[in-house]
Amino acid sequence: MSTATTASTIFLKNTWYVAAWSHEIKAEGMLARTITRLPLIFWRDQDGRVVALLDRCCHRAAPLSKGRREGDCIRCMYHGLLFNSAGQCVEIPSQEFIPPAAKVRAFPVVERSKWVWIWMGEPTKADASLIPDTHYLDDPGWRGTPGYLHYNANYVLIADNLLDFSHLSYVHATTLGGSAKYAGTRPKVTREGRSVHVERWLIDDEPAPFLRNLKTWPGNVDRWNIYEVVLPGVLLMDSGSAATGTGAPEGNRVDAASFFGCQAVTPETEKTSHYFFQQSHGFALDDPAVTESLTTSVLAGFMEDKDIILAQQRILDLDPDAPMLALRMDTALASFRTMLDKAIAEESAQT
Amino acid sequence: MSTATTASTIFLKNTWYVAAWSHEIKAEGMLARTITRLPLIFWRDQDGRVVALLDRCCHRAAPLSKGRREGDCIRCMYHGLLFNSAGQCVEIPSQEFIPPAAKVRAFPVVERSKWVWIWMGEPTKADASLIPDTHYLDDPGWRGTPGYLHYNANYVLIADNLLDFSHLSYVHATTLGGSAKYAGTRPKVTREGRSVHVERWLIDDEPAPFLRNLKTWPGNVDRWNIYEVVLPGVLLMDSGSAATGTGAPEGNRVDAASFFGCQAVTPETEKTSHYFFQQSHGFALDDPAVTESLTTSVLAGFMEDKDIILAQQRILDLDPDAPMLALRMDTALASFRTMLDKAIAEESAQT
């Protein structure tokens, strides 16, 4: 299996991608962001609803994000065409007739729990009930800090990373991870619909390094990472540690350090990606030092991921078709890639 | 019509391109400049005549611009071949026989009114009478300052900009342009031979912002932009403003602010361009403050053009075949592109 798979070069269209954090799209102004190689412009209409249009004027391809907002419309500041929030051109200088083709593509958008989701495919198929539940992002029972990293790497390499936590013992040995014992455990991997479910337990081991500033226990802990990765690359993870015996699958998680992680990888182009993440804690809610320490640890860890993934991308660039050797630890990764390739192939067959 | 037209990727050969300002080619030294993807070297011979040769030694492709001038010859400083100003090799170290193929291509050059023109096609077809009249560049009845911008964009996008002044109301709203009323007027567009003629009048409106430092009138003005764009991208423009009633087509332009603009876009490569320009004023000739203010305004305005054109190029790079929607305001632009594509197609057919 090489990265030169369908998934790396053709993008899934009929799916929800995380496009932005809510706070990135302000009441005034506009956000320009490219997703699946399409330039997009996002803004809020006067009712606060997020609008997403193709950031390319239908006339001469100037980006609307260089334009001017006029109420709920946007004016291209090259030659003055005015578009409403549905992408329909409503004014053309020097001519009264507006051709039906004078419009820019509008994309279905849903804003939910601080994330703005966009549907890049057929609008009539945009079913908001398909959006994964990420209420942890703004649930009062959880605390966390929004994060974003831009990657000069294909997004599937980032998804690969999320699908195999073996790397915690190596990439994150001194931060989010810990001993080699973690890599030695085997997760339970199942596939359901458009997601891969991974459940991983480390019983009776020292707490991970990053926990030292968050919580202490008299002895060892049981540690869990229970998560799913949903197409095209959204991770939803229940994780935590509790005193050994109380955390384990049948335990009651008494006095646990519990976390919920929401992460999303969104392709910008074939070689660049957006990465959105928030790790929320469900304990010590009123202690900002815990939130801050967790935020710092998570970012440090994710920079370690970025470092190895960019290195991997550099090596792959020298020989994109180099073979990769499938190992047992790749079960979830392989399952996800197969699912993604299949979904893309199905879309291609329909068009 | 997309930018992926003939004109963007194949260059017209049998035409005069502006290669340089006269002052860029000094008595000593050499100027290296790439035009239509061909590296060129320019210098002045001992009689002051400009010489243009391919900047690639026929031997091992070293650039002659890294060489040494020796009288009216230039020596390649890699292996010592000496070429005269006709491009003929006249000396080869270590051998007396000079093969007939030992020459570099020489290009017809004409220097006229501060511009150096080069003919990139068949030398026998280089007819100097085809060079557009740009005497305004150094006519004592006009004052202006030479300008140059390098563009990381295809040259036809710059020509497009010159062919549709609708953009004055948007790109230059606070500088060279003015109110939306300008974009609402319709130019008269005619095509003649290898040029497109555009005539545009704005009657009874406020003076354009940049005029404030140049001239004042008690009331509104009539404004004209009368220009032609000649293949492959040379703009010659009579423009100005005069008190309403005196400027209009049948007016006598009493107390007018009159300008003559010469601009030329020359392709460097498919994705980069040279842009030469001078806006001359025909009034207040002895007031250097007017020249300076005009120079500053024009450069500020042309940087606004550059900003939107580079943005347009970035969007086109994401999808070079994206469609563009033809509007009424594109009449001149479309006419010019058609003329350019046709001229290139005719050349291709001949070879």
Place this chain on the structure above:
Amino acid sequence: MSTATTASTIFLKNTWYVAAWSHEIKAEGMLARTITRLPLIFWRDQDGRVVALLDRCCHRAAPLSKGRREGDCIRCMYHGLLFNSAGQCVEIPSQEFIPPAAKVRAFPVVERSKWVWIWMGEPTKADASLIPDTHYLDDPGWRGTPGYLHYNANYVLIADNLLDFSHLSYVHATTLGGSAKYAGTRPKVTREGRSVHVERWLIDDEPAPFLRNLKTWPGNVDRWNIYEVVLPGVLLMDSGSAATGTGAPEGNRVDAASFFGCQAVTPETEKTSHYFFQQSHGFALDDPAVTESLTTSVLAGFMEDKDIILAQQRILDLDPDAPMLALRMDTALASFRTMLDKAIAEESAQT
């Protein structure tokens, strides 16, 4: 003959390339270096022997050079695979069975006289007796300083430069070269096996500029450059100057300034190269000022080469298929390119 020859884009495999200076590979740590577009990692095992492996984990293509040395093994720090110095995987976290394919390619390496040589082809053909004799690099009878330059140019352009010393009169007129008389002499060129032999004498001329700080003679000198360039690009050169009459072919080189140069060009990618060199002097062995002056002069001269070669590469990039005109001075260069193209064609035919 254009640079778009086989040799520029396909690399010879069954040959020894200089990979590094001995001192670049320390007892601890690792050296990452790409050769013939293959990423490699070099390190010393506990016996001090240099090991070279493909710098791409067989699992997910992460570079091993981001890994951790563990005795004579290296652990990939993405998912923890452990490889021994033969490239065999000896440990996989979470599974006991190690598939036979779990290995990375190991390359034959020979360290000799401060240079580390690598064989990029079929390991069974790696015959150390084919390695050119470069004992001058660390022979007590010679003194010199190791040098290295990285080039953004194809390696054959650098080899071209070494094969035609006509350029000394032009590129190095004020440094390593001298008068045009040098370029006017004709070398004797012979080909033998996988090397081209060049012998060049300049009789009764002023000493080269760089010699002024090294040695003085009462009058003119005879100067020799006798060298071979061995595939894929290793120069071995006996050069020097002696008082006229004593240096000439039949002379006894009394009171000579004698040098021995070892230089090697190694392709990194199609457009980038490694260049290793040491110019050793065989006189004034105990005068460090001579070594220092020679080192400085040689580096200054090689920067002049780099400047013209990068300029040449830039010109070639504009038109890779532009023709080149063969001249008499190209005899050695042409012979070497023919030999190299033939060797590559033979390899291609065998696979």
